[in-house]
Amino acid sequence: MIPAPFSYQRAGSVEEALDLVTEHGDEAKFLAGGHSLLPLMKLRLATPEVLIDLGRVPGLSYIEDRGGHVAIGALTRHREVETSGLLVRELPLLAHAAGQVGDPQVRHRGTIGGSLAHGDPASDLPAVILALDATLVARGPSGEREIAAGDFFQSLFETALAPDELLTEIRVPKPATAGWGFQKFTKRGIDWAIVGVAVQGHSVGLVNMGPAPLRAGATEEALAGGAGPREAAALAAEGTSPPGDNNGSPGYREHLARVLVRRALEQATAGP
């Protein structure tokens, strides 16, 4: 499968990337690891006229301890997140989930920023970022701004990023409650989640349970009110609108959400 033709621009810095996107506007797309965008381009579901390759932009791949939070550069690859000693120690949920994205080859290319900016509700990391209450940092022509994870994901493949903004950093607070859980239900190891769940303390993020990545609000409220995992998990599908496809009907996904949220909460309670 051959993508439609496009003009290729290689950005040497964040500033240059922003200049290029200002110049080309809606016709342009940023290219990071390419593991969300390339498959879509090969199917011609995406036909950008200009690709701005961020692969050479220096200084956007890092994982840094900043005291209360860990800052991760948007171009940090899943493999780096998966194997970072700092993240394994401070944010084991994120390190573990990054190691569940796709397969080794995908994790060698795909980036955390690319995955989040793509805004795919079937991706693992958006639910994790929601459960961890992360803050996303974007740079645009008018400067830098912070976006709370809860405001970032808006609809299917739609985020709060403006077309001329670039996601540069993800700031993940070190969790107050240590317990975490991650559950991903797939047909084969390397598949997208049919449903997935990320739990940190009493925060619960859901994969593939609606047009946008979302939190299990009713479950979180029940947990805050003192409910146990089993009782709280029974409410996991409330307020969701899961898709129906070859892998499962909406009703089946609702069932999976209840089961997987219970397992993830039990995992979080039991400890590692």
Next chain:
Amino acid sequence: MTIIYEETGAEGGPEIPQQRVTIRVNGRKVIAEVEPRLLLAHLLRHGMGLTGTHTGCDTTNCGACTVLVDGRAVKSCTMFAVQAEGREVTTVEGLATQSELHPLQEGFKEEHGLQCGFCTPGMMMAAKALLDRNPDPTEEDIRWGLSGNLCRCTGYQNIVKSVLWAAEKLRSQSAG
């Protein structure tokens, strides 16, 4: 190296944009003028005649097109050739020397790690990336390391044995 594009017939039509890329492939420096949309897998296969890199599913699933880019296993059907600018690419053709098979190739031969052979180059390159960073993997490490590669002859059992065989041989070589 020559890449031939079809005459589109469109007189005065849009020019096909070309981009120059310089890549080191199996130790050899290669300069190519490519369309930016050319996939790395196609540059290797059609541009350079390195047909050991197979394209199977063309959807980032099967791993038959796996090559090493700067030592890391990647699926070359999901990377533009222009993204490999300045990188070191290793394909299955880069494993053997003139006179000797690579221990991985020997292992696949000894342990019957292939039937039809279609997935084999990708399996070997994913295995090479794994062994380069983990010379003494467990069976489970190998299964996870090869989880991005599909074999439709259901030969996984022997593929895992082949990689274990190669790991042992490589260790004994480096010990010797």
